[in-house]
Amino acid sequence: MSSSWNSVGLAILYQVLGWVAFAAWSFSFYPQVLLNYKRKSVVGLNFDFLVLNLTKHSSYLIYNAALFFSPFIQQQYHDKYGDKEMIPVAANDVAFSLHAVALTAFTVFQVFIYERGTQKVSKVCISISAIVWIAALVCLIIAWPKSDWLWLIDVFNSIQVGMTAIKYIPQAEEHNWLERWQYIT
Template sequence: MSLVLTVLSIVVGWMYFFAWSISFYPQFRTNYKLGHIKGYSKEFGFLNLSGFLAYFLYSLWGYLEPSIIPGIVDIQDIAFAGHAFVLTLLLIIQCNYYERDFFIVLKLWTKIFVACAWLISIVICSIELAGKFPHAGGNFNGCLWLGYLKVTITLMKYFPQAIKNYLRKSTEGWSIENVMLDFTGGSLSILQIFIDGANSGDWNVFGGGGSFNIAKFCLGFTSIVFDIVFMYQHYFLYRHPPEAKRNLELNLSDG
């Protein structure tokens, strides 16, 4: 173990924690400034809340019992997941303030998916905690299920927002600062994984005790991919919102 790499991992870890944690605040400001949440996907927010609850439980469980998951769970992972869950909950409360029917108008598939996911999670985790879970060779358990659930939700949650931007032909109401900070946090979180791997020399993805935290890697990678999509929408596809675009076309025609 290298002291330099250990210190570098800690520094990068807290950098990703602050970048990803700060990324939640600009959306509050955007909603407040506009006075509505017409550009913010309700499905994205609802899935985000469930995802971060799963990730917090996964990270805390993996940190307390490191032998049950592959990869290192850093203290920054727990701090980020807990902070993210609280901020997402507060954001949904703000959204409900602007639109009282926030939960009522959620698409049915979102409600069904979240309800089924947590029902299965309760069953699996209860069996695991009772010590009666068949560990399938050590490659699956209740804690890992929560990690897989978070990865699944992350893969799903960005689509409603990207589709909403596409249908509106605008990213107004969707904070680009949030996207930029999310991209930074995702990149740094993946960098920390590789630093930990280089430090330990163990790149075992599926066996216990390795440094490659597969759930954390998937979260970071997925965030980066969709953040690139959002940046392309904001800076290229929908640079001018529909109303501004029409005004620009009228000004050009008058000239």
């Protein structure tokens, strides 16, 4: 048995708000891309943020696409949480995560073609990203024999949540927010 909304009004509201969120969040990627294009420069753009953001959105895309498109994973979800529980991913979630990966990857492409000065990705960022992707590969190897795909995509969802917090640290450090916080507290 597949679950559904008990109210047409709630279903419509869910869809409308989901697509409004998609539009708002998607729009947020364009000012940086357009600024880079206009200036033909990425000087001042935090490369660590870009790499961490690409990891975050790639993980989110894997989670959303797998849960949205795979009947096998959806069945594992219903087996775990019950047939009455709705799949917690909508088309707008998949569209946003696909768009976010594409725009973040395009911004990374701009790093390679535009003036970047002496900026580079830090060793800490490279290490964090490598650890995350190696851990994801290990989890894939663990999930494969048991076909425990729901567990695996939950790992990717956890990665995206963790990366959401981590990706802002370079910007906070760069703008001395942490030093300012010490004076406030």
